[in-house]
Amino acid sequence: MTAATAARDVQSILRELGLDGQLSGAYAGEWIPTSGPELEVRSPGTGEVLARIPQAGAAEYERCVEAAQAAFLKWREKPAPLRGEIVRRMGERLRAKKDALGALVTLEMGKILQEGLGEVQEAIDIADFAVGQSRMLYGLSMHSERPGHAMREQWHPLGICGVISAFNFPVAVWAWNSMIALICGDACIWKPSPKAPLCAIATTKILAPVLEEEGLGALLGLVIGTNEEVGERLVADRRVPLISFTGSTRVGREVAAKVAGRLGKSILELGGNNAMVVTENADLDLAIPAIVFGSVGTCGQRCTTTRRVLVADAIADEVERRLVAAYDQVRIGNPLADGTLCGPLIDSHAVEGMQRTLEEAKQEGAELVYGGEVLSLDGDESGGHYVKPCIMRASNSMSVVQHETFAPILYLIRVADLDEAIAQHNDVPQGLSSAIFSSDVREAERFLSAVGSDCGIANVNIGTSGAEIGGAFGGEKDTGGGRESGSDAWKAYMRRQTNTVNWSRELPLAQGISFG
Template identity: 50%
Template sequence: MGFEKKEYEFLREIALDSTNTGCFINGQWKATGSVVTSVNPSNNQTIAKVTEATIQDYEEGLQACSEAVKTWMAIPAPKRGEIVRQIGEALRSKLEHLGRLVSLEMGKILPEGIGEVQEIIDMCDYAVGLSRQLNGSIIPSERPNHMMFEVWNPLGIVGVITAFNFPCAVLGWNACIALVCGNCVVWKGAPTTPLITIAVTKLVAEVLEKNNLPGAIFTSFCGGAEIGQAISKDSRIPLVSFTGSSKVGLMVQRTVNERFGKCLLELSGNNAIIVMDDADIKLAVRSILFAAVGTAGQRCTSCRRLFLHESISQNVMDQLVGVYKQVKIGDSLEKGTLVGPLHTRASRENFEKGISIIKSQAWKILVGGSVIESEGNFVQPTIVEISQDAPVVKEELFGPVLYVIKFQTLEQAIEMNNSVSQGLSSSIFTSRPEAIFKWIGPLGSDCGIVNVNIPTNGAEIGGAFGGEKATGGGREAGSDSWKQYMRRSTCTINYGSELPLAQGINFG
């Protein structure tokens, strides 16, 4: 078994073994479901085995979580922030090991794996400060001797369903904020990254135990679609945060809406970079490379479409093809690797299907366009010269495939940027103020993330993360995203002896 290999010895440092129990329920590790195998996408060999949750396990976990809510809500927010601070310290102590696990099990290169774990740590730090700033507003009352203000209270339980491409960072965006807001968390990690789910949960569990708090405050499940469906249907969970495809996200939204629950959706992206005729070409090429091939094109913010002003298009393409040919593809844990494998065999097959469609329509492949024959799920980063009207441009091929399209005017480029159903991230490279301010204004990009002279990916936690249209409209991490995890009450107190009515109504 792969877990016994010398290079995997670090897994014992984060409390993993060759066989693992995949559910943390009411402060205990237990699971009665099927046994699945965690696989290294660099060679498709077994890392370890995990026992998944059943619906019975889920129900036991939710009952305990529903009781734990009463304890957690009653703790003052700054004290909850202290617990999240300790979680951040626990993660920080295992940063290198957890980052290596992300690379091993998901397939992203080691610097990205470590960076992902750092993102949760940063979210913990952010949430600690936020725990003292969950402020409402004082609202002037039109009635004498009346005080009107807003009070924010916890929702109760927040369900978090995460995807394979960011198997722990997205948990951090949600859980850190949800916890300081006074909510318990129920986490279903991606089925193909169960070891990350277990390793992170174990660190959280240790902090709760050390502080004599109910373990059910943080409940986690390794499992498949049936656990996700149970979370979506469960009226005990007022808010469900889901990260994944637009197709599945729409099903989750419908299910949650049917019970009048709230949804926070982070779905597909079909992100574009515009390079204007006055752009810093060297800066643009570096940014495009990272945006298009980082995480092997498996970020929701990866650049899929590249719009080049016709006057500089050949220059950009020549430089871009040159750097693509120098990219080192290989094992995600090997030093110097820039592009690791796709996450699964199915992902590689999907890449092959996409390339077949491109070839069948006679579009020009400038570089790449093939799978790499090996034990792993490696493919060549690919650049395709194509028409904006090609149907494949409208869909998100979740891999390192970049479509290049020429344009003549800024207005034309903006129209092309906005022409797809997704609306997550976008970027323009220019130095002209009039172009910049049109791009970020009402007649510019229709995305939730609108950048200038930086890539489409690599968002900071301080801003609200999310997108419009088929991307789902959710916002996570910074800014005022915390408001989604709480319920707002508008409170009015009459401290006088009269009963004046609003709008000057006289009721006798």
Template identity: 50%
Template sequence: MWRASGQLFVHVARKRILSGPWDRPAAFMSTLLINQPQYAWLKELGLREENEGVYNGSWGGRGEVITTYCPANNEPIARVRQASAADYEETVKKAREAWRIWADIPAPKRGEIVRQIGDALREKIQVLGSLVSLEMGKILVEGVGEVQEYVDICDYAVGLSRMIGGPILPSERPGHALIEQWNPVGLVGIITAFNFPVAVYGWNNAIAMICGNACLWKGAPTTSLISVAVTKIIAKVLEDNKLPGAICSLTCGGADIGTAMAKDEQVNLLSFTGSTQVGKQVALMVQERFAFEDADLSLVVPSALFAAVGTAGQRCTTARRLFLHESIHDEVVNRLTKAYAQIRVGNPWDANVLYGPLHTKQAMSMFLGAVEEAKKEGGTVVYGGKVMDRPGNYVEPTIVTGLDHSASIVHTETFAPILYVFKFKNEDEVFAWNNEVKQGLSSSIFTKDLGRIFRWLGPKGSDCGIVNVNIPTSGAEIGGAFGGEKHTGGGRESGSDAWKQYMRRSTCTINYSKDLPLAQGIKFQ
């Protein structure tokens, strides 16, 4: 969780500025996927060809209109009217007013509302997961799984709503009670990225709500329909319970709205997920994984495959670097190359497909640029490296060997399915290489050596926020705190004690005696 101090710059794909409200030729409207029979299910989510992208108890929006596109075929899906500066100010005002009502509701009753939100998401899990696949581009099973993650965190938050609180501490003074009191911070701003357009919001929203906060959400412009659909589900629950809809407000927008949220002192806490270009506080990571000579290769290869190419390499926890002991390097690279050749590529809505498109054409350009730079720095592309000859934003999953561990491209964030593979000789060397980058979200080691495992987990081991053993870097459970270190930020979301970040702590001393003893035995008379 971070209060961003500088401006936020968010990429908006294919923005269209219109001269008047929904001023679009009929011919264009007929090409929208939402108007085609096979996509009629989109209307089950309350979506239309023209959608309002501001919610603060009522729907509206006076900003620019964008068209969102399907990465699998680059066809337009529908349009969203974004928030204007005036919309933003009005929404913040209404959200803060709603917070005053929400904060007075007992935490267990807030948990009941979150339980209902989870149930409402369950009812729409397939259709909402399909929208994630359609607008973001990840395969269908991952789209549905992302909605399931929001459902799971709602379930977790319901139980937490009856457990949050501080301890009663022993006071050194007779007749005194010493307690810790936790209170909501107020308005929590949530800025999410395109790659997990539902789950990351869910992590923040469910926990922030049971802690007594109101939420203001700005999703990625390229996944605006998802933001609208999720908010419609939540809004109905709030309205059915006669609660202010502004408790969970939405302002779709680009850099202007993100900047406003980052600078706005009325936003008490800001959770931001995005690229290092947007803010060093929280970054999409260059992740790492390595395997020692005693590693079980039957675990290493499938783990590396999933971590490197799952979601087409667009996860925060995607594996970017693979360190292999010199004794197993060639064999693992050979196995990985064969495994890459078997990846089923295609339409992300096909249940048999494992690998879909990149989210935007800009991502394709970044992929090609990174491959060329890797070659210039001495790398060898042993698999992939090209754009696929098919409609949509498809690139070949890529393996690069032969680079030095300190090569600049290796240390540069590239949100694409490129895996850099390195040889190492010993533990000290590879632990140092693991920690030399500025990012530090997720890491994993493959070994059977118990001593090495605990050195990896210890003070001289991995400096990442997520430190795994014999499993992929991707696929974190909701029960643990999720977050990183260094340029990744120090904040945590989801489980464990991450709830504390959505609250402010007070140490309270209550004198219920008739005397006035001072701490540390001080006499002042």
């Protein structure tokens, strides 16, 4: 792809998604004029300015909340299957715009085009999932201890759900939350990352018309603004009973404390430090590609990125040799171009952070095996934030290995046996995703048992990166404990109610108490 072709494609993508004119930083059933500090959006692949967005302030935030609350009061009255039908129509709108929106994800975030398209497909898939879930918001029936009484449990809409999303999945993570919240009868207010606001505007422009036809566009509130003007207000707002936050553990702790302080609910999807155990019984033809995609995909900027490989000492040299050979074939460059496997980091701060971590790792005794350089592509004109993914020999106890660096750094850690592998695997603060590669069913089942991986996700013979929407997504420890997407994650977006019905002509009291 030539520079001229790429530029032409950029303009056509923005035009198709309605992003080529004056933009607003707030939507509350209608686009609200915003006049706050201008947010400049640059492509991490080229440094090109894609748009300038005037951000929303406190007044615009207030309008979004008021409109969302009014829409919620109407929305909760609709039967859940009818809510599901409307979500189905939203999924169809996403299908129609998949190519353009996927390309925008690549332009704004920097992941390769196939990953951008895959992210939009996740949003489509969760819409489909939510349609089915709208007919399966099951409660329970229970036996009362009192004669002539019946007990049951049911679930009701919760209210407004605040969704604070990260830059690395600027469409999918919001969709995991919002599609489920909508069928549960809730409204949503979205505060996207300031590093990827265009995806949020485009997604809202695609989907809001479906709800506008029902007079309920404000169910998809959008507020692009600073943490001081918008973020802190959203987290502290008692009118917003649920906050779903995706981001760093440090910020997640602050969000959790503030939401808990007002006795609200929070879903936290925070840091990951994901490891893959490779035993002597592993099929390396499966393991090596899984490690490479898990560590290099999205340029190491997934919460499920493979950051540690705990490899049996007997095969460690072979694994290292194969990984170096595989890394050497990874094509780095324009994420829109055919054949690119690794795009840029999101910005210069991410590049600097990676370089600092590499220096710290070397000071702690880690050995650089491959890569790590900052790259200048297409001469010095690219303006992109490209790096060479790297491999380091390290020890699990090193401080740099204990924390998450959002960059393509892979630590190779030798272990004597499965006991040591599991012990070191769990000996980090985070607990999101994990995997084991082994052809021994005993090793695999042990890894999945209560004495194995302590993560929210544990896989066998498949990598750490990525997750299917049918399962609940989230992790333990410093990952926050939240769950989104499939399984029974829908319950977080509803309020539980226990009902007792007396259908007799008597009034027996609980525990046999009598006031006669």
